[in-house]
Amino acid sequence: MGESVVVIGNFDGVHPGHAEVLRRAREVGGDLPLVVLTFWPHPASVVRPGSGPRMLTRLDERVALLRAAGADEVRVVDFTPDFAQQSPAEFVEAHLVPLRPAHVVVGENFRFGHRAAGTVETLTELAGGRFAVVGLPLVHVGDEETCSSAVRAALDAGDIRHAATLLGRPFRFTGVVCHGDHRGRELGYPTANLPVPDELACPADGVYAGRVTRLDGRDAHGAALASGVEPAAWPAAISVGSNPTFDGVERRVESYVLGRTDLELYDARIAVDFVDRIRGQVKFSSVEQLITQMDDDVRRARAALA
Structure with a gap:
């Protein structure tokens, strides 16, 4: 050369x-x-x-x-x-x-x-x-x-706004959507679930507002996008953690695309861009309390992304 x-x-x-x-x-x-x-x-x-x-x-x-x-x-x-x-x-x-x-x-x-x-x-x-x-x-x-260690520290604190400032862009977590416990769909909030490998950084457990983008060149239902068409970035409420209300143990990133129950994302590679933190992770004493909180999380996510 x-x-x-x-x-x-x-x-x-x-x-x-x-x-x-x-x-x-x-x-x-x-x-x-x-x-x-x-x-x-x-x-x-x-x-x-x-x-x-x-x-x-x-x-x-x-x-x-x-x-x-x-x-x-x-x-x-x-x-x-x-x-x-x-x-x-x-x-x-x-x-x-x-x-x-x-x-x-x-x-x-x-x-x-x-x-x-x-x-x-x-x-x-x-x-x-x-x-x-x-x-x-x-x-x-x-x-x-500006260093990678400072970005990790901001993510560990759940301060994704500061992480975005240090990165020059929102923090992005990617992976292939896997089957979860299907509780979200039963509760009216179907989610795209990504496991969190030990070797990858991820924001602290909690609920966030952000956006989800499909990365495999297909649309919401798995049909190939036309040449030159960019994938949509869907607004989402995002939960990071192990789902303590149901005594979960596996840490996951679970994204509910606002207002959408028709997405077909299993086995698709997606990106989750974190925009704002809504709250920390909480273990609720009943499913009813959880649903009430999820309703509020979705409202706050819409406001944060407006």
């Missing part, structure tokens, strides 16, 4: 700080192809099994977001125990030099190589004049650094 400008990082969530790194790389590299080098799974989950952070996006979503942010190519490095043992010099020779970088752009806190021994200064030394290294300061939103 010809020369390129290379950006390196985890890029979990692809927030505005990450987008700024890509923008600056494009600025530095001019017409050179912009190649992003990222890692999967998260290094911490390999170096310290069980301690890795919950990811803000799936890998395919990260790649799509990076391309939308300006990447011409995304190279995914499989972060294995063997890879974790590579020295900084081995990393440069095996993964950077073959890309023929004229410039390598990273965040100023970039670390690489065995035991994260490599820094921006190390990378500059190892470049040996073969490519230029640019270390960029972190982007701030107000007085807060």
